[in-house]
Amino acid sequence: MAAEPVWSVDPRTGRQRAQVATEATAREVDEAVRAAHRTRGALADRAVRAAFLRAAADRLEADRDRLVETADAESALGPPRLTGELARTCYQLRAFADVVDEGAFLDVVIDHPDDSAVPPVPDLRRYKVPLGVVAVYSASNFPFAFSVAGGDTASALAAGCPVVVKAHPDHPELSERVAGAVRRAAADHGVPEGVLGLVHGFAAGVELVEHPLVAAAGFTGSVRGGRALFDAAAARPAPIPFHGELGSLNPVVVTEEAARERGEAIGAGLAGSMTLGAGQFCVKPGLVLVPSGPAGDGLVDALADAVGAAAPGVLLDLRMRDAFLAGAAERAALPDVESPLAPGAGEERAVRAGFLTVPAKRLTGEGAHDLLLEECFGPVTVVARYTGEDEVTAVLSRLPGNLTATAHLSEGEAAGEGGGAALLAALTPLAGRVVVDGWPTGVAVAPAQHHGGPYPATTSTSTSVGGTAIERWMRPVAYQNAPEALLPPELRDDNPLGLPRRYDGRLER
């Protein structure tokens, strides 16, 4: 049987650009995993890992023009956005190198013997070790930042875990180029190139999550695909952690007072956020609770003006375009749903952004429009008009988990007068990040970031962005009564590496 070809496709035309690879056979997946597994020793040295991550950033930056050109040809996301995304990706690689250097992620805890404890405590020293080979499933919508050298890969390598990436079919050529740059960076620092495997094809993705030497997986994509892989990870003879980011509605609540104070500005801001990247962000605001009445009307009018002025955009692939158009039309056809600005097909392969409105009470009770509580990928949002706080509460109680939840408050509410605190408290159970007077799009790479949330936002309690993303790929191990001569330097009393740690119960930093 001939190997299945993998084509690079231009989404603006649908034309096949070039065959860039073949789909990996089961044997090729096995070889990639074994090759990655053999590089664990080379990754054991933290200094090597940090240098390798920084070299990968340097290599990607050195090839920026060609990488952005390739990414644009395969994604239609446009050079400005892609240039920024590549910069973010390099920043992220270097940020994880800093995390490796600092060493707090090792979570060193040292207890000396204590006979007053019940039962008595022996000499115990704990830190975290890498899990092993990590499978990374690339996203369609972030060809750099959530793909071959994105946050999952960077955090896994930082943890000391080799990676095998399942490339996203929307950008196979870019995936090969990025993998090549990372491998050259590895070789620069004495790490075998097998440290970053790359496989193409749906079947290869399934083989990967089932491979006995794969110890954990990271995923960014759809609920359907992510859940299938999560299920496969859980069904293994030895289940593995599966950190998947699947889907999110990202609700926004605009209070009556906020709409009155600055409804037009909020409407314009919403238009910018929901049309950014042609609405192809996992944190796109997909449901916006806006008060009925004149203040809310002003917000909706401003939204219509700004969305109407947005240029049509080409989606990442034809399948997504079809799903977007069908999903928007299905939602628009529901009873009592109106389309002040209908999303739809644009010229050539482009789509036009739009939004729908619905009375908030149609989202609760008998015959509720549950479809409007599901993510619709692309430049569309649903504005639900409410007539009182009870309706807001009722809608929020029906929402599944989200990456983000946003509140727009009045000046007084932000200052603590009225229901601002109560609204934040109501949004907190729904999401991993609560945004005030801003928009969820734009996910900063920072220590305090949390990009995750209750299912289906993520399949675990972890984040895929920010320093703590490294925790996903490690497990603790404790040494009991190990003699000083045999302890790893991280666990020695004299702390030769200067690591932050908990020492006899006290935090040392």
Next chain:
Amino acid sequence: MAAEPVWSVDPRTGRQRAQVATEATAREVDEAVRAAHRTRGALADRAVRAAFLRAAADRLEADRDRLVETADAESALGPPRLTGELARTCYQLRAFADVVDEGAFLDVVIDHPDDSAVPPVPDLRRYKVPLGVVAVYSASNFPFAFSVAGGDTASALAAGCPVVVKAHPDHPELSERVAGAVRRAAADHGVPEGVLGLVHGFAAGVELVEHPLVAAAGFTGSVRGGRALFDAAAARPAPIPFHGELGSLNPVVVTEEAARERGEAIGAGLAGSMTLGAGQFCVKPGLVLVPSGPAGDGLVDALADAVGAAAPGVLLDLRMRDAFLAGAAERAALPDVESPLAPGAGEERAVRAGFLTVPAKRLTGEGAHDLLLEECFGPVTVVARYTGEDEVTAVLSRLPGNLTATAHLSEGEAAGEGGGAALLAALTPLAGRVVVDGWPTGVAVAPAQHHGGPYPATTSTSTSVGGTAIERWMRPVAYQNAPEALLPPELRDDNPLGLPRRYDGRLER
């Protein structure tokens, strides 16, 4: 249909002591979960949680005599052991109160806006919030420490999560008594008694893990039961974290030099560890690699002497006794397996401890005795005699995950001469705790403890003992640009609660 009775049974006689409850119906499980869910607000105050945990310890201690008597009547573990286990349980409740007071477990991270980051960082403040209602599945073999008021419950309450416990059928009366004490402690501090639900029955356990308001589960028990519940947790419409401790062989390697130096002492120590609590510990050493030749022979002789002198013991229930006798007999009947001291039935319902020996090479290659690599619950261990380091390496490579792995080294090896470091490095991937020159039984309650390990030791990377066990029941949430007036005090710049935190990247104690 009449409710199924739940009987307290005396394992020493098999006699039903009393009916203490009925099995919970689906409706009763639902009521318990909803009642627990309603207490989240009362648990939100950390000071209340700490006081409640300490009050629970006080209440249990105040009722010690009756609790120990009940526990002994239902478990046959004996008053000395049970008195110690109750003390450990109270120590643990207070240790988690200390964890709550310190507040490091909240993982506070604060980032101020930084325009030099790529992309720019807004004001971001992250901490951890409780997941919600936790389901706890009690263990048979620790009626106090891993049951109703054990580590899972203590850590969940410490995290701010209400708990519904599925009682173990081996100690239903004790479960009711302990739950009563904890509920009274809750009431002492204004927390509704529903904060600790208790249900009996197999079906109730399944209902519990599938309940939409249950947000996570902790389990200590068998591979079979634990895996079934893990699978149910993963198959839910919204999967939940399942922290299960399922099974562990706890391998021990005695080096040639160590056997030569102190083989007899090691043999006697092994006897003590494997017969402790009638071998009913999850950390019982179940496979011991001992060199062939005279030094190893001396170890085995000492083991035989000490095990032969051990008093017969009554196991926790009749089913376990049957499984132990059948499992030991099945192992003893394998080709090339010898029984220097055969485990078997004792008088009345007791069992006699024993051990088997086998050439290590029968554990690898074609026709290997895989059964000997599976845990056999009860007072039996397998001594595998090896003829070189290669055989040790080959056996270790075949082992599944373990809670512990132990090395007995010579003085020279412990000082760094010879293969001590290499052996610890080989044991580290196999286990969550690596013990040197000691025994795995005895799991200290300490910050550096890690009681967990690769599957099937645990179904996650977490620990069920020690301060970090609290992490299992929390998830991070980040606030973006939240005004000072609306921030929880934990996230305010002026740090009114004096919490350890990461502030603009720097660790602050």
